[in-house]
Amino acid sequence: xxxxGKKVLIRIYRPQIKKFLDAEVEVTKGTTILDILKYVKKNIxxxxxxxxxxxxxxxxxxxxxxxxxxxxxxxxEVLSLKxxxxxxxxxxxxxxxxxxVVDQEEFMFxxxxxIQPLLxxxxxxxxxxxxxGEFIIPPKVQEKISVYARCIxxxxxxxxxxxxSFNDEFLGPYVLLSMYRYYLDPRIGMKESLIEKTxxxxxxxxxxxxxxxCSRVCPENIEVAECIQKLKKxxxxxxxxxxxxxxxxxxxxxxxxxxxxxxxx
Amino acid sequence: xxxEEVEVVQHDIIVLGAGITGLRAAIEIVHKSLILNKKISVGxxxxxxxxxxxxxSAEGGLGVVLSIDKGDSFELHAWDTVKxxxxxxxxxxxxxxxxxxxxxxxxxxxVGMSWLRNMDGTLFQSQRMGGHSxxxxxxxxxxxxxxxMRSLFDYLLSIADGNVxxxxxxxxCAISVKNNEYRGLIALNMKNSELVYFLSKVLIFATGGLxxxxxxxxxxxxxxxxxxxxxxxxxxxxKDMEFTQWHPTGLxxxxxLISEAARGEGGYLLNRHGERFMKxxxxxxxxxxxxxxxxxxxxxxxxxxxxxxxxxxxxxxxDLRHLGKNLIEERLPFISKLVKKKLGLDPTQxxxxxxxxxxxxxxxIHTDMFGNTDVRGVFAAGEVACVSIHGANRLGTNALADCLxxxxxxxxxxxxxxxxxDPGYPEIDREAYRKTVKKIYxxxxxxxxxxxxxxxxxxxxxxTMENNVGIFRNERDIKNALKKIREIKSSLSKVTVxxxxxxxNTWLVDxxxxxxxxxxxxxxxxxxxxxxxSRGSHYRIDYPNRDDEKWLYHTLVKYSVDGPEISYSPVxxxxxKPVERKY
Numbered sequence: 001x002x003x004x005g006k007k008v009l010i011r012i013y014r015p016q017i018k019k020f021l022d023a024e025v026e027v028t029k030g031t032t033i034l035d036i037l038k039y040v041k042k043n044i045x046x047x048x049x050x051x052x053x054x055x056x057x058x059x060x061x062x063x064x065x066x067x068x069x070x071x072x073x074x075x076x077e078v079l080s081l082k083x084x085x086x087x088x089x090x091x092x093x094x095x096x097x098x099x100x101v102v103d104q105e106e107f108m109f110x111x112x113x114x115i116q117p118l119l120x121x122x123x124x125x126x127x128x129x130x131x132x133g134e135f136i137i138p139p140k141v142q143e144k145i146s147v148y149a150r151c152i153x154x155x156x157x158x159x160x161x162x163x164x165s166f167n168d169e170f171l172g173p174y175v176l177l178s179m180y181r182y183y184l185d186p187r188i189g190m191k192e193s194l195i196e197k198t199x200x201x202x203x204x205x206x207x208x209x210x211x212x213x214c215s216r217v218c219p220e221n222i223e224v225a226e227c228i229q230k231l232k233k234x235x236x237x238x239x240x241x242x243x244x245x246x247x248x249x250x251x252x253x254x255x256x257x258x259x260x261x262x263x264x265x
Numbered sequence: 266x267x268x269e270e271v272e273v274v275q276h277d278i279i280v281l282g283a284g285i286t287g288l289r290a291a292i293e294i295v296h297k298s299l300i301l302n303k304k305i306s307v308g309x310x311x312x313x314x315x316x317x318x319x320x321x322s323a324e325g326g327l328g329v330v331l332s333i334d335k336g337d338s339f340e341l342h343a344w345d346t347v348k349x350x351x352x353x354x355x356x357x358x359x360x361x362x363x364x365x366x367x368x369x370x371x372x373x374x375x376v377g378m379s380w381l382r383n384m385d386g387t388l389f390q391s392q393r394m395g396g397h398s399x400x401x402x403x404x405x406x407x408x409x410x411x412x413x414m415r416s417l418f419d420y421l422l423s424i425a426d427g428n429v430x431x432x433x434x435x436x437x438c439a440i441s442v443k444n445n446e447y448r449g450l451i452a453l454n455m456k457n458s459e460l461v462y463f464l465s466k467v468l469i470f471a472t473g474g475l476x477x478x479x480x481x482x483x484x485x486x487x488x489x490x491x492x493x494x495x496x497x498x499x500x501x502x503x504k505d506m507e508f509t510q511w512h513p514t515g516l517x518x519x520x521x522l523i524s525e526a527a528r529g530e531g532g533y534l535l536n537r538h539g540e541r542f543m544k545x546x547x548x549x550x551x552x553x554x555x556x557x558x559x560x561x562x563x564x565x566x567x568x569x570x571x572x573x574x575x576x577x578x579x580x581x582x583x584d585l586r587h588l589g590k591n592l593i594e595e596r597l598p599f600i601s602k603l604v605k606k607k608l609g610l611d612p613t614q615x616x617x618x619x620x621x622x623x624x625x626x627x628x629x630i631h632t633d634m635f636g637n638t639d640v641r642g643v644f645a646a647g648e649v650a651c652v653s654i655h656g657a658n659r660l661g662t663n664a665l666a667d668c669l670x671x672x673x674x675x676x677x678x679x680x681x682x683x684x685x686x687d688p689g690y691p692e693i694d695r696e697a698y699r700k701t702v703k704k705i706y707x708x709x710x711x712x713x714x715x716x717x718x719x720x721x722x723x724x725x726x727x728x729t730m731e732n733n734v735g736i737f738r739n740e741r742d743i744k745n746a747l748k749k750i751r752e753i754k755s756s757l758s759k760v761t762v763x764x765x766x767x768x769x770n771t772w773l774v775d776x777x778x779x780x781x782x783x784x785x786x787x788x789x790x791x792x793x794x795x796x797x798x799s800r801g802s803h804y805r806i807d808y809p810n811r812d813d814e815k816w817l818y819h820t821l822v823k824y825s826v827d828g829p830e831i832s833y834s835p836v837x838x839x840x841x842k843p844v845e846r847k848y
Contacts, residue, residue: 016768030607042720046772047764051317053485056521056603058411059317075606097456098769104314105433118423121375129296131371136386146379146405149412153316182419185377251387255333256367 008078010036012048013089015096020087021045027078033088034062034073037100050100057219060154064100065089070159070217091159107168108155112175115197117182119190122247133252135187148181148227150220157214157224169203173214173224176205180227183234186248195238198231205232271698275464275690276308276430278679279450281437281492282471283315285323285410285668286647288417289369290469293676295424301684308463310432310452312487312774315418319473319485320668323410324524324599326392326402327669328662329366337399339363344841346663349396349555350627350656351801351811352843353505353819353836358634360839362654362670369669370403376420379405379412381596392529394661396555396848402662407524407599409665435461436774437491438701440468440643441694442499447642448694451701455774458767460705462698466688467679470496470630470638470645471672475509478782478789479623480724480731483512483522487778492649494781496630497788501639502823504651505628506785507792507803510659511736513559514583515622516607518576523583523600523619525661528552530596533584534563535616536571542581547848554848557658557802560621564736567620575618582616589613621736625664627655627802628792631821636675642688644678646671653819657801709776715761719776722753722760726779726786729753734790739806743794750787757783791829792820813843 005026012021023044025036034052041048052062055074062073066088067081078086094102121128122135157173158164164172171179179198182188198205205228214224237243278294280287291307298305311318330337342363347354374380374388380403381389392402405412421429434455441448450463472492476484497503513534514523528534534552536542546562547554554562563581566572572579585593590613593601597612604610604617629651636644636652647668654667682688726749733746757780764772798812799805818833 041771042718046719046762047766047770049769049771051313053313053317053487054319054322055486055519056322057606058322058408058599059313059319059485061313061317077606098766101769109314113422116419116423118377118419121377121420123375125299128372128375129300131368131375134371134374134380134388137382138386139382139384139389142379142382145377146412149377149379149415150408151415152321152411153314153415178419182377187375187377248386253331253367253371256371 005031006079008083009085010040011085011087012040012100013087014099015090016098021048029079031078032074033064033066033071033076033078036078037073049098058152060152063091063154063156063159065091065159070156072154072156072219075219091155093159093161093164094155104155108158108172108174111171112178115171115175115179117179117194118188119194120188122187122189123250127250132256133250135248136251137186137248141186145181145184148177148184148222151177151222152220154219156217156219160213160217162211162213163207163209167202167207169201170207171203173228176228176231177222177224180231183231186246189247191245192238195231195235198235205235271462271693271695272459273462273464273693274308276306277465277683278305278307278467278469279463279465280307280309280469280471281450282473282649283309283311283431284318284320284471284473284647285413285417285665286672287311287469287471288315288414288421289669289672290471290646290676290679291429292417292421292424293673294680295421295428297677297680298428301680305428305680305683307429308432308465309429310435310437310450310463312434312436312455314433315431316414318414319488321411321414322485322522323665324407324522325394325526325529326404326409326662327370327665328394328397328401328660329370329403329666330363330401331367331370331388331390331403332401337401341399342401345397346654346660347656347841348846349660350658351846352813352817352841353653353656353800355634355653355837356839356841357837358652358654361634362667365670365673366666369666369673373413373416373669376416378416381405392526392662393553394525394529395550395553395559396660397662402529404526407526407597413665436777437495438705438777439697440495440499441697442640443694445640446691447640448691448697451698453705455769458705458770458773460698460702462693464690464693466642466683466690468643469675469679470643470649471647472649474626474648475782475785476623478727478730478786480727481515481520482623483515483520484623489778489782490785491778491781493629494784496638496645497784497824500824501643502631502821503629503788504631504819504821505653506788506822507796507820508627508657508801509623509789510556510625510627510802511560511621512624513556513563513621514619516604517580517618517620518578519607520622521603521607522622522624523617524597525556527583527585527597527600529661530592531588534559535582535584536566537573538571542566542571550848555658555660558848560736561804563621573618578620580618580620583619584616585612586614625659627651627653627657627659635678636671637678642682644675646675657803709762709773710765712761716759717756719760719762719772719779722756723775723779723782726750726753726783730786730789734793737804737806738793740794743790747787747790747794750783750790754783754787788822788829791831792822795831796820817843
């Protein structure tokens with residue numbers, strides 16, 4: 001870390017020993033929370049455990065709580081926090097494995113695996129394994145899906161959600177967002193079943209109180225809370241049988257079924 | 266742990282690595298098992314959660330021939346690839362490869378991929394990446410890899426039906442090969458540091474590249490050459506290890522990737538005098554010349570004193586201002602956000618400081634054109650493999666295509682091998698397991714009072730590679746590098762992991778990664794020293810020309826107790842004789 005920076009006190013909470021690891025670190029413009037964690041691991045205590053990979057906000061590995069707010073360590077500049085004391089903790093609402101490493105498998109991904117929002121693709125298996133062209137999807141529809149598909153699976157929304165904190169059954173913003181993304185997609189079928197899966201016994205959309213913590217912490221600025229509200233609306237429309245789901249057509253590319261196919265097989 | 270207790274996990278096929286290649290391979294396996302109506306169990310091992318794989322960081326698009334009516338053709342794509350690779354590509358493989366891409370793109374489209382669309386709802390194809398003579402790139406904003414990963418992952422979950430098992434955060438330590446027969450893989454469960462023996466009939470390597478061996482890189486922290494190192498130690502041959510690719514535009518100072526799409530969409534590179542200097546190096550293609558050429562052009566400009574300097578780093582500027590706000594927002598939103606976040610700059614108004622950053626490895630585990638390695642039942646695909654379709658320099662957008670096509674190919678090959686040969690499960694190699702147990706628990710955990718730190722040695726290695734086996738290479742520097750690398754290698758036995766905790770010990774994992782990096786760094790330097798010519802990304806100041814008579818060969822390297830054993834094999838040439846490479 002460069003000299004002539006500002007000195008800040010870093011306190012990293014280590015739940016397994018219920019103690020803070022304290023360090024005074026000099027930070028300059030651009031220094032991120034992740035830079036500090038790496039600095040501490042390299043120079044002060046090599047046993048400090050935290051996850052990180054891409055260092056550019058793409059992989060969603062480095063979620064931590066900084067001064068009470070779930071953030072991505074690699075995307076959080078220390079000076080922008082305007083504090084002399086920085087407290088870093090593991091993400092809320094997840095069981096801790098060690099230091100800042102939490103178990104996202106159990107409380108987030110497993111719920112998602114169970115739901116499987118991609119229920120059926122609107123074409124035959126043969127078309128999937130040797131496609132003749134693409135589905136015709138209007139750019140406006142595609143853009144809308146892409147916004148929600150931007151989710152990087154970091155789980156900050158799950159860490160911020162008050163309902164998740166007391167209701168283990170609740171699917172949570174991450175899972176519901178993914179369901180909404182597939183609900184919007186005309187390529188995906190069985191929408192009635194998908195929408196059915198969003199409700200039930202405390203786990204579903206009705207348990208969301210629209211506090212919007214999820215939207216506020218999302219590093220991709222996705223309006224997660226709004227998605228959940230929209231799912232509620234779709235649920236009631238579905239119950240009242242006023243939604244019709246249309247399958248898109250396929251734009252057939254002629255050359256794909258002609259000269260090259262010999263070589264492909 | 267008792268010595269004879271071996272924790273065994275058994276699957277028909279093990280896929281090592283869960284990026285685009287690994288997931289695509291698993292999908293192909295499930296597809297084929299559905300067609301054959303045969304139950305085949307797959308285990309996917311990854312040291313991170315699949316959705317944290319480095320594949321998600323791929324920004325640019327995917328080159329595909331879809332517009333034959335507008336003048337594109339498979340032959341043209343193949344030619345671009347061969348010429349871009351400075352004629353070191355195996356041309357039969359390239360022809361096969363380009364023809365398989367369309368169906369990968371369309372398959373992804375069917376399962377929900379966010380490709381950008383035309384107004385009429387068909388796929389939008391506009392990107393003209395470096396070295397391509399037709400704008401054949403399809404893409405999803407500038408986060409194409411991210412969208413592909415999620416589409417593959419979600420689709421795989423939907424068809425898995427209990428036959429696909431994920432082993433996330435398992436670090437592969439070694440594979441066992443005896444008498445050219447694959448016997449199994451030993452991996453460390455990072456959660457509790459227990460060793461697990463993965464017994465399978467087939468192994469697929471899909472572990473990706475090695476960017477972190479260099480100091481300035483676009484690659485994620487986990488890109489540490491693990492697959493190559495494990496394969497090499499088990500006696501598999503590696504190929505063309507001297508060909509490491511720099512991406513011309515890494516953001517200053519860290520080297521984070523600014524996608525080639527920025528230039529593909531029309532961005533300029535400027536020197537200190539505001540001049541588009543590419544006109545001196547590639548007058549026809551300018552900024553969209555292949556990466557090796559643009560990279561060297563930037564470095565020459567800097568050497569001539571035409572560069573800028575910020576953060577103590579010399580660099581040039583990327584100019585996107587003339588593209589306009591709308592285009593930047595629609596097609597380059599991620600890098601726009603990145604530049605803003607990292608440097609507080611606005612690409613619609615400010616110049617972006619860039620310099621080359623290590624990005625890709627053309628070389629890797631030697632395979633034939635269907636992904637078969639030297640060992641029966643072991644396959645490799647994606648960046649970890651070297652077919653070779655990228656030759657001495659990969660074109661932008663060909664990597665995602667490679668991962669998808671060859672992921673599919675090895676999945677198919679694996680099934681064919683299972684069905685045709687019905688190999689049955691091999692016998693567990695207890696000796697290999699014991700050796701790994703001894704290494705992890707006795708040698709690494711047990712070692713006390715070490716002289717060196719893992720992190721110092723790692724920095725040292727990365728610095729050495731950057732300075733001595735970099736963009737411009739020469740004999741003296743490479744020899745120096747080899748000396749230093751060997752010093753680091755011998756220092757490894759004096760490194761201690763002071764954290765003796767068994768739970769999520771990242772210090773231990775970093776040590777194991779360093780071991781792999783050192784092993785492979787030595788091979789890069791060795792091969793770079795031997796190749797006395799300049800071809801593609803490998804540029805020797807002391808041998809500045811391409812020499813087809815002596816060097817139109819692949820370098821092969823094999824493990825031996827006395828150090829790397831080198832041999833050469835001819836390049837497959839079908840249609841295109843090597844010519845001078847001008848852009």
